[in-house]
Every structure is written in structure tokens, then in C-alpha cells.
Amino acid sequence: MIPASFEYVRPSTVEEAAQILRNAAGDDVKLLAGGQSLLPLLRLRLAYPAALIDLGKIDELRGVRDEPDHVFIAAMTTHDEVVKSAVVQEQCPLVALATAQVADPAVRHRGTFGGSMAHADPAGDLPAVALALDMEFTILSAEGTRTLPASEFFVDYLETALGPGEILLGAKVPKLGAGWGFHYEKFHRTAQAWAIVGVAAAVKRENGTISEGRVALTNMGSTPVRAFSVERRLPGVPVANGNGELREAASTAANDTEPPTDLHARPDYRRHLAVVLTERAVRKAAA
Known part of the structure; x- marks a missing residue:
């Protein structure tokens, strides 16, 4: 099937994306990450947003950072990049183990860490991992950034605590240490x-x-x-x-x-x- 018509925007920075979201207050706007869940919904017309904001051009939303007490995984980091990250394998191997079981190689090369979390499908592999590891999600809003624990992030079926105008920047994965x-x-x-x-x-x-x-x-x-x-x-x-x-x-x-x-x-x-x-x-x- 062919999706319903929508406006397509591809910002270069998180701030630009947030501004577009603020300007679209009241409209149905979807954020496009890897698109592995959203695009089928669009094609089946189970979702028909007024606008689609493609986050694929925002470099600051990609990558894995090794911090003193946690590993930060940016939202647009693909599953394949997460699996192959030496930092993830060493410091938070449960994330690598579960991500390696997400769908198939083709999906893992396009699907993203943040997209899976924000989609919040209870049959998805990564939300349960986030809960077990007590991850904290970093979210950009009109007022700035806020941090939300995984226990409060997943609200209901395909529903998270992300509000209108908010963008998931990534997640802090605690380093549990030896033993x-x-x-x-x-x-x-x-x-x-x-x-x-x-x-x-x-x-x-x-x-x-x-x-x-x-x-x-x-x-x-x-x-x-x-x-x-x-x-x-x-x-x-x-x-x-x-x-x-x-x-x-x-x-x-x-x-x-x-x-x-x-x-x-x-x-x-x-x-x-x-x-x-x-x-x-x-x-x-x-x-």
C-alpha cells in the first residue's frame, strides 16, 4: 500500500528538530529513526501523520560514549553498531546479547536503539533489558533535558512517557562492575x-x-x-x-x-x- 501524504522534514541538529516539533504543536508529527516499525505502519495506513521528521542526518544522536559510571548509547545508534561496540560488549554485555537477537541482520543495520525504546513494543527485546539494567533515558524537551528511569519510561502498549515535542536523545546504561x-x-x-x-x-x-x-x-x-x-x-x-x-x-x-x-x-x-x-x-x- 501507499502511505497517506505527509510533510517530510530532515533537520541537521537536535535543536532544529525540537524547534520543528514545537512549531507543530497540535499536529500529529512522527519522528523517523530507523523506520523498521514506523514505515510498515505508514504503508498500512495504521499511522497517518501530518508531518514526518527524519532524524537520520543528526550526527550527535549517534554513537556510544564510555563515561565513568555508565555507558551512554545515543538514540540513533543502529543495532548493528551497538552489537559491534567494544565498549558495550565489555561494560554492558546484556545489551549486546539482546541486541544481537533483534530481528535479522538487515533490520539491525537500519533499526536504531532509541527507535526500539520509543516504539515500546512489549514484544521487543530491548525494553526488558532497559528495565533489568535500570537504564535512565535522556529526553530533550522545550524546557531543556530531563532524565527518566526505565521503570517510568514505558507506560502502556506502544506508549512511553515521551510527551509532545520531546525527543529521546539516548540512554545511560549503568556499569554494574565485577561479579x-x-x-x-x-x-x-x-x-x-x-x-x-x-x-x-x-x-x-x-x-x-x-x-x-x-x-x-x-x-x-x-x-x-x-x-x-x-x-x-x-x-x-x-x-x-x-x-x-x-x-x-x-x-x-x-x-x-x-x-x-x-x-x-x-x-x-x-x-x-x-x-x-x-x-x-x-x-x-x-x-
Whole structure:
């Protein structure tokens, strides 16, 4: 299909993009990042904005910066660039592990880190990772910039806390330091498909036991879900020969979730997957 007509603008700076957004107050304006989610919606006429602001020319929205206590990933950095970044691989490997499982190579070369976050599809891989790592999002507004934690960023299905006239600049990924292990476990039909269920796990090990764990779930609600019931049970679980304790902790993974029903799975099947994949992800992270 052919998209409905719209005005196309390609600014060179973030300030110029923000000014265009401010001038378009009241109009339906979409920001174009990699376009891997937006363009299909435009073609199907499920979205028909009055204007499209292409961020592809703004160099300051690209790249990975190694800061003292965090890694900053700019919004327009492509998935492929994130996966291949030595800084990301060393300082926040969970991001690299999950990003490498996003769709296929063609999509990863065009799709962007910030675009995936702003799209906020609960079946997407990266929102759950953001939640597990307690990322902080940097947002440009008419009043300047503000920082918002991942726990407040994802509001509902395909909805974030980004307001009209705001642009996502990127995310701060905390450096967790030594002793942490990571894994992203994903169950899907094909390599290109969205996750039926996914689990992002970060585990800290001390003296042969798990001292802290963070677990977030993909596609188990209208937003990514933090599995606090699992996290409360992980401290003290032996890294070796702790299968019983780990299985008991993982058995609560689906607590307080509202998994969707679609063509791929019913809620009860997703709850089963959440338990199985959580045990698997935590075990691999701890190893």
C-alpha cells in the first residue's frame, strides 16, 4: 500500500528538530529513526501523520560514549553498531546479547536503539533489558533535558512517557562492575519473529552464591515486566548444585503478569515459558 501524504522534514541538529516539533504543536508529527516499525505502519495506513521528521542526518544522536559510571548509547545508534561496540560488549554485555537477537541482520543495520525504546513494543527485546539494567533515558524537551528511569519510561502498549515535542536523545546504561553475569533468553518461532516470551537476567555472584539478581520479562504484559518475585528469592541460591532453589525462585516468574493472547500463544503457555526461560536465563547468567 501507499502511505497517506505527509510533510517530510530532515533537520541537521537536535535543536532544529525540537524547534520543528514545537512549531507543530497540535499536529500529529512522527519522528523517523530507523523506520523498521514506523514505515510498515505508514504503508498500512495504521499511522497517518501530518508531518514526518527524519532524524537520520543528526550526527550527535549517534554513537556510544564510555563515561565513568555508565555507558551512554545515543538514540540513533543502529543495532548493528551497538552489537559491534567494544565498549558495550565489555561494560554492558546484556545489551549486546539482546541486541544481537533483534530481528535479522538487515533490520539491525537500519533499526536504531532509541527507535526500539520509543516504539515500546512489549514484544521487543530491548525494553526488558532497559528495565533489568535500570537504564535512565535522556529526553530533550522545550524546557531543556530531563532524565527518566526505565521503570517510568514505558507506560502502556506502544506508549512511553515521551510527551509532545520531546525527543529521546539516548540512554545511560549503568556499569554494574565485577561479579555480574548476564544472559538474554528468547523463545520465538523464527529468527526474524518477535519474542513470544523473552527473559533478561543479570546476576551478581559472591562466595559461590547469588547475592543479587535482576530479571525482566518480554511480552508478558502491555509493558516489559520486572520479575520482583524472582529477584527476592535469588539471594543465597548456590551457583553450583542450586537447581532446586533456582527452580523454586523461577516458578514465580509469571506472578503479577498479564500476558497477551494472540496467534502465537495463549496466556497460560506464556506463563509456562516465563518460568522455564527464567530458570534457564538465570542459570546461564550465574554460570
